[in-house]
Amino acid sequence: xxxxxxxxxxxxxLPGYASGKLDTGSLASVRAHLQxxxxxxxxxxxxxxxxxxLLKGLPPIVLxxxxxxxxxxxxxxxxxxxxxxxxxxxxxxxxxxxxxxxVAAAALIAAVMFQPWFADHSTSVFPTPAVTGGSDGAVASAxxxxxxxxxxxxxxSEVLQRxxxxxxxxxxxxxxxxxxxxxxxxxxx
Amino acid sequence: xxxxxxxxxxEAGWRSDPDVAVMxxxxxxxxxxxxxxxxxxxxxxxxxxYRFVNNRHRAEELAQDAFLQIYxxxxxxxxxxxxxxxxxxxxxxxxxxxxxxxxxxxxxxxLEGRPLADGExxxxxxxxxxxxxxxxxxxxxxxxTRIQKVLDKLPxxxxxxxxxxxxxxxxxxxxxxxxxxxxxAVKSLIFRATQTLRQELSDLLG
Numbered sequence: 001x002x003x004x005x006x007x008x009x010x011x012x013x014l015p016g017y018a019s020g021k022l023d024t025g026s027l028a029s030v031r032a033h034l035q036x037x038x039x040x041x042x043x044x045x046x047x048x049x050x051x052x053x054l055l056k057g058l059p060p061i062v063l064x065x066x067x068x069x070x071x072x073x074x075x076x077x078x079x080x081x082x083x084x085x086x087x088x089x090x091x092x093x094x095x096x097x098x099x100x101x102x103v104a105a106a107a108l109i110a111a112v113m114f115q116p117w118f119a120d121h122s123t124s125v126f127p128t129p130a131v132t133g134g135s136d137g138a139v140a141s142a143x144x145x146x147x148x149x150x151x152x153x154x155x156x157s158e159v160l161q162r163x164x165x166x167x168x169x170x171x172x173x174x175x176x177x178x179x180x181x182x183x184x185x186x187x188x189x
Numbered sequence: 190x191x192x193x194x195x196x197x198x199x200e201a202g203w204r205s206d207p208d209v210a211v212m213x214x215x216x217x218x219x220x221x222x223x224x225x226x227x228x229x230x231x232x233x234x235x236x237x238x239y240r241f242v243n244n245r246h247r248a249e250e251l252a253q254d255a256f257l258q259i260y261x262x263x264x265x266x267x268x269x270x271x272x273x274x275x276x277x278x279x280x281x282x283x284x285x286x287x288x289x290x291x292x293x294x295x296x297x298x299x300l301e302g303r304p305l306a307d308g309e310x311x312x313x314x315x316x317x318x319x320x321x322x323x324x325x326x327x328x329x330x331x332x333x334t335r336i337q338k339v340l341d342k343l344p345x346x347x348x349x350x351x352x353x354x355x356x357x358x359x360x361x362x363x364x365x366x367x368x369x370x371x372x373x374a375v376k377s378l379i380f381r382a383t384q385t386l387r388q389e390l391s392d393l394l395g
Contacts, residue, residue: 015383049394057336060236071253079220
């Protein structure tokens with residue numbers, strides 16, 4: 001029983017026929033061919049035995065005991081990560097809301113425009129400790145009480161010219177001392 | 190072999206596929222719905238991956254990777270086929286990548302008698318009515334080992350088509366969708382795979 005030329009397209013269908021996978025159209029043509037072809041019937045029987053062999057020879061495996069818990073942990077980490085990402089997105093989304101952009105721009109422009117005014121009034125905004133006798137000034141006085149008292153009475157000329165630049169103008173005295181190699185201290189003291 | 194998926198025509202079946210509806214809940218952020226899908230399909234997916242890579246630990250990892258990949262892509266999920274078709278497309282791609290990355294030749298696990306890792310359980314024994322005594326049982330194990338060896342020798346596309354069809358029970362059309370090929374190509378791949386199996390296992394088929 002040799003394989004005939006018209007057997008070729010049918011032979012391709014035979015594994016599907018043996019496993020019950022063929023659609024009705026293919027099924028009819030295979031059945032018709034099998035009635036007249038002994039070679040294909042022999043091949044079909046062999047394929048049916050192969051199907052049985054595969055069914056018995058490849059039994060399902062049992063999952064390891066930790067499989068489900070391992071996946072649960074991985075999924076939990078994934079869900080947490082997704083939640084964090086969503087939170088970050090919502091925070092960024094709030095920050096980048098359209099209405100916030102012109103507000104921020106207006107604030108920036110105002111800051112630039114009023115910068116000279118702030119500079120002129122910085123003494124009242126950031127009073128110098130020695131003049132106001134604030135807590136920082138008290139600390140400075142505790143460090144060098146005698147010299148700071150003199151300093152408060154007679155501030156350096158730089159401080160008088162640009163008081164807004166010097167929150168703690170005793171620094172200038174320290175710089176002067178360093179510049180003169182320590183002689184200023186004895187002079188000031 | 191476990192036949193886990195339905196045989197309904199995919200284009201007619203996916204709209205009434207309950208898993209597609211569950212996946213829609215997952216898309217809306219329902220993680221419990223996803224756990225439901227995992228519980229339902231994990232066993233079959235691990236078995237499929239195991240036949241593919243012939244390594245239990247990697248098979249379990251691959252199955253988990255596949256589910257996580259689906260979970261990560263939930264926002265983009267658009268039902269176009271049964272859920273199992275989508276699931277096995279993902280799993281098959283991961284298995285094919287795994288085969289490309291690693292050489293599994295000579296790294297087969299014995300089907301029985303292997304020392305098991307922590308918490309691992311053995312291969313499920315064949316049912317008594319299928320293999321009545323110890324001698325036949327041993328013969329069954331040997332047959333399984335031989336079949337697995339032949340499967341491992343098959344080209345990846347033939348192996349994919351055969352396993353999806355015979356192990357997972359997908360219809361030819363579903364296999365075609367999974368592998369993104371035509372149904373005729375699926376028939377051709379399975380024909381060639383069965384020809385190889387017939388040749389290699391001829392002594393068992395006589």
